[in-house]
Amino acid sequence: MVPSVRRAEIRVHRQVTAAIAVGTAVETLLRLIAGAAARLCASDFAAITLLTGDGDSLELAGVFGTRAVEPGLRVPVSGSLNGLVIKSGRSVRSSDALRDPRPVVREIPRRSGARGILMVPLRNPHGPFGTLAVAKRVPWRFTDRDAALLTQLADSASIAIQNAQLRARIRGDRRKRGARAAVTDGPPTHAEGRAPGRALDHLPPREREILDLLVAGGTLKQIAASLGLSPRTVEHNVERLKLRLHQPTLHALVGYELKRGQ
Numbered sequence: 001m002v003p004s005v006r007r008a009e010i011r012v013h014r015q016v017t018a019a020i021a022v023g024t025a026v027e028t029l030l031r032l033i034a035g036a037a038a039r040l041c042a043s044d045f046a047a048i049t050l051l052t053g054d055g056d057s058l059e060l061a062g063v064f065g066t067r068a069v070e071p072g073l074r075v076p077v078s079g080s081l082n083g084l085v086i087k088s089g090r091s092v093r094s095s096d097a098l099r100d101p102r103p104v105v106r107e108i109p110r111r112s113g114a115r116g117i118l119m120v121p122l123r124n125p126h127g128p129f130g131t132l133a134v135a136k137r138v139p140w141r142f143t144d145r146d147a148a149l150l151t152q153l154a155d156s157a158s159i160a161i162q163n164a165q166l167r168a169r170i171r172g173d174r175r176k177r178g179a180r181a182a183v184t185d186g187p188p189t190h191a192e193g194r195a196p197g198r199a200l201d202h203l204p205p206r207e208r209e210i211l212d213l214l215v216a217g218g219t220l221k222q223i224a225a226s227l228g229l230s231p232r233t234v235e236h237n238v239e240r241l242k243l244r245l246h247q248p249t250l251h252a253l254v255g256y257e258l259k260r261g262q
Contacts, residue, residue: 009149012036016156021228026164027071030062033132033157038064040149041118043134048122048157049075049082050130058082058130062157066112081105081119086128091120091147096139108135116140120150122158132157163226169216203244210237214250215257 016036019029030048038046045065049058057074077083081104084092094100094117097108108114114135122130132154203211206227213223220238224231238250247253 009040012040013152013156016153018228020156020160020163020225023163023167023226024160026160027061029160030157031064032062033153033160034062034064037132037134037150037153040153041134041146043116043118043136043140044114046132046134048130048132050122050161051077051086051128058086061130079104081108081117082131082133085119085121085131089121089123089128091118091151093118093142093147095141113137116142118142118146118150120147120154122154122161124158124162130157130161159222159225162222166213166216166218166222166226170212173212173216203241207237207241207244210234211241211253211257214238214254 016029016033019032024032034046034048038044043065045063047060047064048062050061051057052059052074055077057076058080060071060073060075063071075082077086081092084104092105094102094105094108096115097105097117098115100106105117108117112135115138116136117133118135118140119131119133121128122132132150134150209227210223213226218226220231220234223229224234227234238253242248242250242253245253245256247256
């Protein structure tokens with residue numbers, strides 16, 4: 001039994017990684033991850049929630065295994081089990097919510113029928129911004145393996161969301177640069193008075209994409225995951241960019257492109 005479970009884990013993680021690499025829509029990807037979490041933990045249902053802009057609630061973005069809850073539903077942060085995860089930054093688990101000493105946990109069976117609950121945070125560099133939860137309708141004796149599986153999938157969801165945010169920022173930056181170029185009387189010049197050179201106009205598409213992601217604030221690891229490349233390949237492209245544009249450091253490279261777009 002154990003080898004087949006391990007093969008299933010490998011297959012699921014490859015599927016999720018491939019979906020992230022090809023830029024699958026976030027909504028579809030989060031449903032895929034929630035379904036994978038439920039299957040790998042042999043649970044009845046799973047859900048992903050994301051912190052809203054006001055920080056007062058979490059919105060259901062991925063739901064698997066239940067028709068009682070629809071994506072888009074909002075859950076208050078204060079006084080909720082999700083809120084405990086967001087505020088503490090740690091996972092929350094209850095093998096039997098009906099017998100749990102915490103009042104906020106005992107409310108779960110009444111609302112959703114869940115008994116065993118395992119919930120982990122989604123994180124970005126600024127801290128937890130959402131949760132991934134799986135639940136069973138019967139008491140559940142958790143294992144470290146269950147928690148590790150869920151944490152890995154939560155990390156995948158976090159990467160996917162951050163990649164989508166980077167792409168959105170890039171599209172916004174490109175629109176702004178296009179609008180500025182349309183109203184500029186003369187050709188753009190470098191901040192030091194030199195023309196930016198023809199190199200930027202003839203960058204290979206891959207290097208142009210990596211430069212845009214760097215300017216949008218992406219790390220080399222995030223860019224590699226977003227484009228389906230290895231970190232070493234991204235590093236090689238960055239080195240070529242530095243040589244083409246005569247910039248000694250990564251910081252100088254990003255600063256040069258930011259000044260050029262102003």
